Amino acid sequence: MPEEIVTRVLCLPGYGIYAAEADEAANTLTLWIRQTAGEPYYVCGGCGISVREIHSWTERRIRDLAWGTWTVWLHVEVHRVRCRRCGVRTERLPFVNGKAHYTARLEAVVAQDCEAAPVSRVAVQRGLPPETVRRMDKRALRRWAAARPRTPLHYLGVDEIFLGKTVKFLTVVSDLESGEPLWVGLERKRETLDQFFAEALPPARRRAVRAVCVDMWEPFRLSLKAHVPHAKIVYDKFHVLRHASDALDETRRAEFFRQGGEARGLIRGKRWLLLRRWAHLDDEERETLRRLFAVNRRLAKAYLLKEQLAHLWTYTYEGAARRFLTNWLLALRWQRLPAFQKLARMLMQHLEGILNYCHEKVPFGKVEAINGNIRAMLRRGRGYRDHEYLLLKVQ
Numbered sequence: 001m002p003e004e005i006v007t008r009v010l011c012l013p014g015y016g017i018y019a020a021e022a023d024e025a026a027n028t029l030t031l032w033i034r035q036t037a038g039e040p041y042y043v044c045g046g047c048g049i050s051v052r053e054i055h056s057w058t059e060r061r062i063r064d065l066a067w068g069t070w071t072v073w074l075h076v077e078v079h080r081v082r083c084r085r086c087g088v089r090t091e092r093l094p095f096v097n098g099k100a101h102y103t104a105r106l107e108a109v110v111a112q113d114c115e116a117a118p119v120s121r122v123a124v125q126r127g128l129p130p131e132t133v134r135r136m137d138k139r140a141l142r143r144w145a146a147a148r149p150r151t152p153l154h155y156l157g158v159d160e161i162f163l164g165k166t167v168k169f170l171t172v173v174s175d176l177e178s179g180e181p182l183w184v185g186l187e188r189k190r191e192t193l194d195q196f197f198a199e200a201l202p203p204a205r206r207r208a209v210r211a212v213c214v215d216m217w218e219p220f221r222l223s224l225k226a227h228v229p230h231a232k233i234v235y236d237k238f239h240v241l242r243h244a245s246d247a248l249d250e251t252r253r254a255e256f257f258r259q260g261g262e263a264r265g266l267i268r269g270k271r272w273l274l275l276r277r278w279a280h281l282d283d284e285e286r287e288t289l290r291r292l293f294a295v296n297r298r299l300a301k302a303y304l305l306k307e308q309l310a311h312l313w314t315y316t317y318e319g320a321a322r323r324f325l326t327n328w329l330l331a332l333r334w335q336r337l338p339a340f341q342k343l344a345r346m347l348m349q350h351l352e353g354i355l356n357y358c359h360e361k362v363p364f365g366k367v368e369a370i371n372g373n374i375r376a377m378l379r380r381g382r383g384y385r386d387h388e389y390l391l392l393k394v395q
């Protein structure tokens, strides 16, 4: 094979081919390469200066981009050099990242493929083991994440994602201004959030945090009090409203069993209709609910209470929000709605964090959006057991 042409096709500046072997059966091309300069320099892997003096050398097999249908392997001389600063170190090859067994350009292409396709498909397309593809993607993402500028964190979001029976929860911490997840950890204990602060948010960066949007979940509150005591805790509106939906659902079930005959028939199968917001229903659905409410006043009251509660987050003045909530609680009296009594107690216990929204308008919607992305990613990747990789992928 004319070495000169192959060297030009290979296009690794400073390196040339001195031997080549083509295995037709395996469709594999093996190229032996080395520096072309008469007295070459080697870059010290420790400090990056150029070194001439060689201690020893070995050969490393490195996978490169395919040439047409050929799989290409490079055999490179890798030198141990005597650096005057670092002593004996392995040289740094200009076309390989670190100690990888593939070229930087192959890694870049694979990482780009992984943006649009799952690891398994990229592995098949590139003829690489899935584990290698995942490692290449992860390395590329890690470098990208490290190079990103860090802006101060003002609004943190802490939320959990339900996974399944074995590992039940993932805790996700995100930057609510940029809408990016910052950290993912196992379970949803106080220790989980403590770990986030230890790993990802050094004390110097905690001061900028103004508010944290979080679920009404005591372990998280305790961790936040310990690490960012100055930050306002704002309870996530969607979580609070989900509790209200649960209360409505509990009322529906209780009414179903309390009543007999015709009324029971009206309640049957209305669960999803009841749990939707009035504004999202069409005329026919509203009429169905009106008929149901006409015969069951308690359910009507419960639905109204749940609908009204959402107004709580429209106030800018704490006094007004407090007044609204007081009226809401008054409307609840004498209604014999135990599920809502329970909800009311929960709201009173978390009153400060709910009213804090008047002072810190954290973007609630972002938390939901970020979690939606992560859930989609988990489904597509059939569960990223590697949380660092999951986090890098969603950033």
Ligand SMILES: [Zn+2]
Pocket (backbone or CB within 6 Å): 044, 045, 046, 047, 048, 049, 083, 084, 085, 086, 087, 089
């Ligand atoms: Zn050195």
